[in-house]
Amino acid sequence: MVEPPQLDLERLRGWVGREESAEDRCDAARVRQLAASFDMDTAPWRDGAELPPLWHWIFTAPVTPLGAVGPDGHAARGGFLPPVPLARRMWAGSRLRWQRLPRLGEPLRRASRVESVELKHGKSGALVFVKVAHELRSGEAPLLSEEQDIVYRDAPLGARPAPNPPAAPPVWRDTLEAASARTPARCTLVPDDVLLFRYSALTFNSHRIHYDRRHCLEAEGYPGLVVHGPLMATLMATLAWLQSGRRAPQAFSFRAQAPVFDGEAIEVHAAHDGKALARTEVRKADGSVAMAGEMRWA
Numbered sequence: 118m119v120e121p122p123q124l125d126l127e128r129l130r131g132w133v134g135r136e137e138s139a140e141d142r143c144d145a146a147r148v149r150q151l152a153a154s155f156d157m158d159t160a161p162w163r164d165g166a167e168l169p170p171l172w173h174w175i176f177t178a179p180v181t182p183l184g185a186v187g188p189d190g191h192a193a194r195g196g197f198l199p200p201v202p203l204a205r206r207m208w209a210g211s212r213l214r215w216q217r218l219p220r221l222g223e224p225l226r227r228a229s230r231v232e233s234v235e236l237k238h239g240k241s242g243a244l245v246f247v248k249v250a251h252e253l254r255s256g257e258a259p260l261l262s263e264e265q266d267i268v269y270r271d272a273p274l275g276a277r278p279a280p281n282p283p284a285a286p287p288v289w290r291d292t293l294e295a296a297s298a299r300t301p302a303r304c305t306l307v308p309d310d311v312l313l314f315r316y317s318a319l320t321f322n323s324h325r326i327h328y329d330r331r332h333c334l335e336a337e338g339y340p341g342l343v344v345h346g347p348l349m350a351t352l353m354a355t356l357a358w359l360q361s362g363r364r365a366p367q368a369f370s371f372r373a374q375a376p377v378f379d380g381e382a383i384e385v386h387a388a389h390d391g392k393a394l395a396r397t398e399v400r401k402a403d404g405s406v407a408m409a410g411e412m413r414w415a
Contacts, residue, residue, distance in 0.1 A: 123202045124243060126236050132199035132247075135231045139177040143168060143255075145221045147175055147319060154315045155293055155355065164222030170358050170366050170412070171351040173219055173253060173261070177227035178321040189332075190325035199234055201245045203269040205337055206324070208346040209246070210372040213263045218365045223255045232264070245269040272338045293356055301388035302360040304352070308344045309379055316348045341378035349377065349385075349408050353397035357387040357412040361395065364414060371410030377401065387412075 149159040151172060179192060187193035194200035219225060232248040251263040293304050310328065317327045325332040326343040333339040350371045358366065377383055377399065386398045393415040399408040 124236070124245070126234070126245075129199040129201060129234045129245065132231050133234060135197055136229065137179070137197045138226065138228045139179065141176040141178075141225045141227075143173075143176060143219050143221050143223050143225055148172065148221060150315070151175055151319055154312060154319075155352070157293055162221060164220075166221045167218040167363075167365060168221060169355050169363075170215070170218065170369055171213075171347070171354040173225070174347050174351065175319045176219075176225050177253070180321060181323075186323060189336075190323040190329070197229070198231070198247060198249075198267070201247070201269040203243065203245060204272040205270050207268050207270075207343075207373065207376075209266040209268040210346075210370070211263055211265045211350070212368075212370040213261055214368045215261045215366060216259045219253070219255065219260050225260075226254050228252045228254075239270070241273070242271055272336070293352070293359060300360070301386060302356050303387075304356055304385040305382065306385070307380065307382050308348070308377065310342055313342055313344065313348075313379060316345055320345075320347070339376070339378065341380055344377040344379065344381075344383075346373050346408070349373075349383075349399045350410060352385045353387065353399060353408065353410050354412060356385050357389075357395040357397050360387050360389060361412075361414070366412045366414055368413040369410060371397070371408055373408050375401070375405060375407045377407045383407065 145162050145164055145166075148162045148168065152159045152162055179197070181192040185193055185196070189206065191206065192198070229249055229251045232250050235246045237244045237246060245268070247267045247269070249265045249267065251265060253260045253263075313327050317323070322345070326337060326339065327345055328342065330342055333342055353371065354369055358364070382402045384400045386400060387395050389395045393413055395412045397410040397412065398406050401407050
């Protein structure tokens with residue numbers, strides 16, 4: 118397969134080693150907003166409480182001036198991340214390890230570094246994978262480390278999909294709290310544009326695929342708004358954490374396998390092995406797996 122002529126891999130690899138950092142506070146008000154969006158009780162979330170796994174993604178998000186935003190709503194390419202000339206950008210997976218969970222009210226500092234830029238080929242053509250390493254600290258205390266995989270690929274030529282119908286409320290058919298008592302635990306929901314808007318706002322994520330339906334249909338060839346990969350991963354991790362009795366995990370990893378669009382019914386699953394491992398999945402209505410993950414306590 119011939120590489121697209123505009124894809125200069127050696128130039129893109131010049132971004133390896135690039136770094137950025139951000140500071141924030143583990144703010145209880147934002148945590149209560151996310152808990153409310155998950156239909157969870159907001160009362161327990163006060164300063165000093167442990168932050169559930171993956172909820173740290175609503176903090177230390179990059180803050181990009183509007184004039185530095187690219188056409189897809191993200192920061193214009195060529196800053197921290199390389200200027201990959203492929204239309205679609207997705208969060209493909211992560212591997213995380215905790216030293217301890219962050220606590221509400223404490224300061225946070227994220228340090229990030231571009232680790233690698235690799236070219237692969239799939240059925241849809243060229244794929245560029247960018248690996249980014251993150252370290253989260255509170256003062257001098259290390260909290261967690263994460264390796265994040267970002268994949269870029271081209272939009273299909275001439276794609277004009279029929280738009281998905283809007284999701285009918287209510288978004289949740291069951292709540293995470295209610296589902297947590299089951300073995301295996303399961304939560305069924307239909308992500309809609311309200312949930313996607315809230316998560317985009319909480320993570321300061323202006324990527325247009327999550328809120329701009331016209332951009333999804335006309336520019337990127339999707340049939341609807343794209344449900345955030347981190348949102349689905351957070352649902353998986355939260356369900357496994359609740360099912361375990363809110364035990365702080367040591368590690369979590371996930372891999373996206375298929376996109377989910379607003380208006381699609383999904384099931385979030387978590388099943389413990391009775392020891393130190395829980396397997397998690399997001400399943401689509403046809404039974405296929407959209408995302409899979411594992412949470413470990415040892």
